Amino acid sequence: EAGVAQSPRYKIIEKRQSVAFWCNPISGHATLYWYQQILGQGPKLLIQFQNNGVVDDSQLPKDRFSAERLKGVDSTLKIQPAKLEDSAVYLCASSLLERSYEQYFGPGTRLTVT
Amino acid sequence: GQQLNQSPQSMFIQEGEDVSMNCTSSSIFNTWLWYKQEPGEGPVLLIALYKAGELTSNGRLTAQFGITRKDSFLNISASIPSDVGIYFCAPAGSARQLTFGSGTQLTVLP
Numbered sequence: 236e237a238g239v240a241q242s243p244r245y246k247i248i249e250k251r252q253s254v255a256f257w258c259n260p261i262s263g264h265a266t267l268y269w270y271q272q273i274l275g276q277g278p279k280l281l282i283q284f285q286n287n288g289v290v291d292d293s294q295l296p297k298d299r300f301s302a303e304r305l306k307g308v309d310s311t312l313k314i315q316p317a318k319l320e321d322s323a324v325y326l327c328a329s330s331l332l333e334r335s336y337e338q339y340f341g342p343g344t345r346l347t348v349t
Numbered sequence: 350g351q352q353l354n355q356s357p358q359s360m361f362i363q364e365g366e367d368v369s370m371n372c373t374s375s376s377i378f379n380t381w382l383w384y385k386q387e388p389g390e391g392p393v394l395l396i397a398l399y400k401a402g403e404l405t406s407n408g409r410l411t412a413q414f415g416i417t418r419k420d421s422f423l424n425i426s427a428s429i430p431s432d433v434g435i436y437f438c439a440p441a442g443s444a445r446q447l448t449f450g451s452g453t454q455l456t457v458l459p
Contacts, residue, residue: 239391277437277449278392291446326391335445336380340391 237261239341241327247347253315256344260308260329266290267304268338269312270326278326284310285332317348352376355438355450362428363458370453371422372438380441381414381421386452387434395436396423428457 240259248254260267266285270278281300283290286307295302299318304310314321324345328338352375362368372381380399384392396407398414398421405412411424421440425432435454439447 275451277439277452279449280446283446328391336382336441336447337394337397338447340393342389343391 239327239329239339241325241341241344243344244342245345245347247349248317250319250348251316253313254317254346255311255313256325256327256346258310258312258327258341260310260327261339263331264329264339265307265332266330266335267310268328268330269302269310270328270340272324272326272343274323281312314346317346319348322346322348353438353440353448353450355453357453358451359454359456361456361458364428364430366428368425368428368432368455369422370436370455371420372440372450373420374440375419376442377418378440378442379418381412382439382441382447383410383412383421383423384437384439384449385434386437392437392439392449425455428455430457430459433457 242257268283269281271281272278282292282295282302284304287304302312324343326340326343328340330338355372382397383395385395386392396412401418402416403414409426414421435452437452438450441447
């Protein structure tokens with residue numbers, strides 16, 4: 236069974252530029268999550284989707300971050316404009332609807348903002 | 350707000366030794382999970398605990414969900430080099446969302 240796919244793996248941008256990350260969850264997983272992991276910390280939830288609807292985006296900085304999950308499968312997370320403090324690893328995870336605690340993570344995208 | 354404390358922050362042990370790490374919280378949780386993250390990868394689920402007082406094993410790993418529902422520990426027996434990584438506790442409450450601890454960095458010396 237294929238795992239959660241993410242791209243790109245690495246991205247370097249200058250502050251005020253925009254960037255987008257892509258995630259393809261495990262087939263059949265209705266729930267999709269985006270996390271931000273700053274160096275030395277645990278992952279922090281940004282947004283949770285169930286199918287193509289948003290369940291929780293209370294931790295998403297909506298003035299610069301946006302996310303969508305079209306057709307309830309792939310998802311993209313965008314940052315516009317980026318700030319230095321956005322430098323982090325962005326992790327995508329997915330889970331079955333009935334086993335939402337057991338989340339499967341992708342390898343992440345390491346973003347460096349200079 | 351809730352506080353989640355994971356300790357120790359890092360550990361250096363000899364191969365073959367046992368390891369113990371724990372998480373404590375100021376809030377009650379319904380579920381405790383433990384994940385492991387290796388460099389360049391996302392976290393991988395090791396053990397899930399769904400009932401207070403539950404003790405669960407997965408190979409050389411043993412974890413317990415504290416009876417007060419505010420803490421959990423993870424033990425690794427007879428450590429081997431591939432145990433190296435960062436271990437995170439990740440409890441979940443009524444919102445069914447995970448809150449990750451700050452992690453325990455484990456180094457196994459040959």
